[in-house]
Amino acid sequence: MSHWDASANAAPEDAEPTVTRYGLTLFAFYTSVYTAFVLVSAFRPTWMAQTVAGVNLAVLSGFGLIIGAVVLAAIYLHLCRSAARRS
DSSP, rough: OOOOGGGGTTGGGHHHHHHHHHHHHHHHHHHHHHHHHHHHHHHHHHHHTEETTEHHHHHHHHHHHHHHHHHHHHHHHHHHHHHHHHH
């Protein structure tokens, strides 16, 4: 029976600070976008109630947040792989 070694798939140690910086930067960006969404939803509900293409803006921006999270995850994956290759 083969043994799976997690260290074989890990990034080199000198790439870790760069990868951590990427993650924190993308997290801060997403958190600020999400905070803006929550604040607009809480304090300007009439803005979110506007209809765009038959759907209210709250639903569209919610889907945008979900899609944005997936896009940021793909960007993070690409940046981490690039950092691992350079190391």
